[in-house]
Amino acid sequence: MAQRAPLAALRELCQDLLRPAALPQAAAEPPAGQPLVLAQGLCKFYPTQYGQVEALRGLDLTMAGGEYLAIMGASGSGKSTLLTLLGCLDRPSRGSYHLAGQDVSQMGDRELSRLRANHIGFIFQTFNLLPQLTVAENVALPFLYRQQSPELVKNQVEQAIIRVGLGHRQDHRPAQLSGGEMQRVAIARALAIKPWLILADEPTGNLDSQNSQAILALFQELNSQGVTLVVVTHDPQVAARAGRTIHLLDGRPLGAPEQAP
Ligand SMILES: Nc1ncnc2c1ncn2[C@@H]1O[C@H](COP(=O)(O)OP(=O)(O)OP(=O)(O)O)[C@@H](O)[C@H]1O
Numbered sequence: 387m388a389q390r391a392p393l394a395a396l397r398e399l400c401q402d403l404l405r406p407a408a409l410p411q412a413a414a415e416p417p418a419g420q421p422l423v424l425a426q427g428l429c430k431f432y433p434t435q436y437g438q439v440e441a442l443r444g445l446d447l448t449m450a451g452g453e454y455l456a457i458m459g460a461s462g463s464g465k466s467t468l469l470t471l472l473g474c475l476d477r478p479s480r481g482s483y484h485l486a487g488q489d490v491s492q493m494g495d496r497e498l499s500r501l502r503a504n505h506i507g508f509i510f511q512t513f514n515l516l517p518q519l520t521v522a523e524n525v526a527l528p529f530l531y532r533q534q535s536p537e538l539v540k541n542q543v544e545q546a547i548i549r550v551g552l553g554h555r556q557d558h559r560p561a562q563l564s565g566g567e568m569q570r571v572a573i574a575r576a577l578a579i580k581p582w583l584i585l586a587d588e589p590t591g592n593l594d595s596q597n598s599q600a601i602l603a604l605f606q607e608l609n610s611q612g613v614t615l616v617v618v619t620h621d622p623q624v625a626a627r628a629g630r631t632i633h634l635l636d637g638r639p640l641g642a643p644e645q646a647p
């Protein structure tokens with residue numbers, strides 16, 4: 387029997403996800419009464435053929451739900467590494483990380499991916515949209531990894547697209563959108579799962595200043611509605627809009643005391 391192309395299978399799955407059905411399911415809220423993010427002595431070391439790279443060398447961070455944090459620092463200072471850890475894409479080499487009270491440092495790969503799929507939204511500089519899928523299908527992608535009723539998926543996808551101001555573009559493909567609109571789709575995709583935490587790595591890095599301003603205004607609006615944001619940026623204008631900023635230098639927050647090796 388001829389095998390369908392992976393893309394055709396993916397599109398079919400998205401169609402299924404967007405088709406109305408029964409069985410609504412509630413979105414999980416983070417447990418109350420504890421920090422959303424609690425990182426202590428966070429370190430990440432990468433072994434390479436030239437020796438160990440100490441990308442993150444001891445970072446303490448506590449965040450409550452609803453905060454808006456910016457992370458700044460020179461190239462190579464460990465910003466993306468920190469996002470990777472906060473986003474449960476990897477475990478720390480040393481130190482601890484609790485997300486909503488759950489000890490991420492001790493989790494296996496399967497648990498980590500479940501936590502990611504259910505509770506973390508990612509936004510990247512290059513948007514990372516699939517060009518062959520429509521706006522709605524792209525926003526529905528994170529639901530491929532979740533057990534949720536198609537009716538609820540359709541609803542959440544639609545709500546997220548409307549929230550970022552693209553209700554009139556649901557059936558467009560990425561190539562038919564401006565850079566700013568593509569980033570809005572990526573934001574809708576991160577929002578749609580109603581995550582505990584949205585992590586953005588240089589989200590305005592590929593945008594002109596007008597589109598950047600619009601994206602920043604959208605972040606502020608989302609944050610004022612309770613969305614928790616962590617944004618990595620080189621742009622002081624971005625950081626100026628956040629509630630607080632961490633400056634990294636060589637894998638440590640600026641001014642943090644040197645840790646024992
Ligand atoms: N997988 C890896 N293996 C080895 N070294 C790595 C790896 N990922 C990152 N590094 C190194 O860790 C350090 C921190 O990298 P990171 O990507 O976190 O920096 P960054 O602050 O995000 O930089 P930029 O602003 O250029 O994106 C750098 O020296 C980098 O070369």
Ligand SMILES: [Mg+2]
Nearest residue numbers: 465466467587
């Ligand atoms: Mg980076």
